[in-house]
Amino acid sequence: MKIKKLLSLSLVTAMLVGTLAGCGSTGTDQPAAAGGSDTAATTTSDAGGSSDSGSDAAAADTSGGSSGAMEIEVYDAAANYQGLQTGWFDKVVKDRFNIDLNIIAPQVAGDAIYQTRTSSGNLGDIVLLDAVDFSDCVKAGLIKDISADIANYPNLNAYMEQIKVYNEGLEGNNGEIYGIPTQMMNTSPTSYSQDVIYSSPLLRWDYYSELGCPDIKDLDGLVDVLAQMQDAHPTNADGDPCYAVSLWPDWDGNDNMLGIANVVQLTTWYGEKIKDSAILKADGKTFTPITDKNATYYKMLKFLNTLYRKGLVDPDSGTQDWNAACAKMSAGQVNLFWYSWQVGFWNSQERLDNGTAMIFVPVADQNYYADADAYYGSGRVFGIGSGVDDEKYKTILEFLDWYASPEGLEFEHVGIKDFTYTVGDDGKFTAINDNALMDNLPVPEEYGGAGYSDGNNQINEWIVSANSVNPNTGEPYAKDYWASWKASTQTQMKKEWQEKFGAEEPADWMQENGKLVISPNVTVPLTSDTADISVIRNQCNETLCDYSWQMIFVDDDATFDSMWDEMTDTLDGMGFQDLYEFDCAKWQPQIDAKNALQ
Structure with missing residues (x-):
């Protein structure tokens, strides 16, 4: 949902924004x-x-x-x-x-x-x-x-x-x-009770197996695997085109983030977490601005651009809505999922049985961020x-x-x-x-x-x-944790996955290999935006999103980096550094509370 500029609002509306509009934090x-x-x-x-x-x-x-x-x-x-x-x-x-x-x-x-x-x-x-x-x-x-x-x-x-x-x-x-x-x-x-974390690379097991289940070292290796999948399977069973990713802009700027929602979630693959205009580094203590070229927003945006340059991004990305993207997931037109909920639009008992379901495949240089159980x-x-x-x-x-x-x-x-x-x-x-x-x-x-x-x-x-x-069953409400579901999903595909990676479940593999960064659940009140900060935040978010979508679809590294530098200068002119300082101070009490539990 793209946030509109607020500069044209009256003084009364600006005051309302300061006291009521927050920013979804x-x-x-x-x-x-x-x-x-x-x-x-x-x-x-x-x-x-x-x-x-x-x-x-x-x-x-x-x-x-x-x-x-x-x-x-x-x-x-x-x-x-x-x-x-x-x-x-x-x-x-x-x-x-x-x-x-x-x-x-x-x-x-x-x-x-x-x-x-x-x-x-x-x-x-x-x-x-x-x-x-x-x-x-x-x-x-x-x-x-x-x-x-x-x-x-x-x-x-x-x-x-x-x-x-x-x-x-x-x-x-x-x-x-x-x-x-x-x-x-x-x-x-x-505590961390889930078998699959919220965001991690999920691939179709049959396509991955056809390639010999190669070890994937980094994002370049993931791009290569996705390119080979698309070359082998350019369309789904109905003849519709398939792509590595299908993106949507509806959620941009929501949930404590600036920028494209799809990119923001990908940053967690390297242990970092977007906190509005700041990125919390994998150490769980240090902030860096979202505009930092050495941080993960740049890295994952560049990953999507690399996919585009290889013809692996759905051309409707950026203009289609969430519903259109989900329809493509359900139709088998998307070869990379990164949200755990996406499997609900594809995985079924039949597909688990025949090995065409989506499942986590590790990338060796990644450390995955996950929020602990939502106790509070x-x-x-x-x-x-x-x-x-x-x-x-x-x-x-x-x-x-x-x-x-x-x-x-x-x-x-x-x-x-x-x-x-x-x-x-x-x-x-x-x-x-x-x-x-x-x-x-x-x-x-x-x-x-x-x-x-x-x-x-x-x-x-x-x-x-x-x-x-x-309490009626003694099992979680989520069916993935029922004894009956686990028995039915202990398919040949799951056995092959377990043999390949030496773990019962994806989260088990992450924990056993030191690849899971668990962030404790705390409840800490956060400071609301002032009227000035709200205006800066909305302008910066719109600018960051607009530039980001354009950068996904550029044809070379030089243009990508030139646009990034231009975007950074534009953001600084809008007051980004003031916003970043505000957000660091806003989130520091939560970070302190989390670290106190570790």
């Missing part, structure tokens, strides 16, 4: 829910909300809804869809609460909707925001104090330790509870709008408590009983129709009808992580 390190969720993120159907941006889109359509149902407006920083929830998840919610969820999505409508709705005094009935924006909205009186009632809701109360820690960090807090962190877990702040949450926060009436307030609390309950989490993370999973005599789950999301399988009318992906939970964020243990 959070107190933890998780990426966007669309990228950082525990299951594949939901897609936007053609019948969904508007894709318009700018101030005209700020007046989201809140009309419609089911006759007799209470409409709940959900202002949702994580959503990739705008409009009324439909399909099977709508039926689940309506059967229990008789409510319509009306999603208001700034990633669809554009940033102006945030300023418009906050200035009106009503952001939404349920509010889902990044942590800094949430703190600003608490200070502005837009979020309801739920202290007197939350203890009456047992599923929320089960995470009261984490909820209190977050709220105690809010400026001026005197014991009030306003926010409920997202994706909380019940392990510890330093992933950085986004749920709240209730301060303007709701008593009836709606009670209904919302009941809904949020259910949303954090085992039943709610089974719908959110597992799907529909007897459609996406079955329950055995021992109470354990077994996955079925594991292609329901990627192929948008038709859902029986008894469950709500329409396509599974179309009716998936459009909130696209969760109070409790899928990696938390389901």
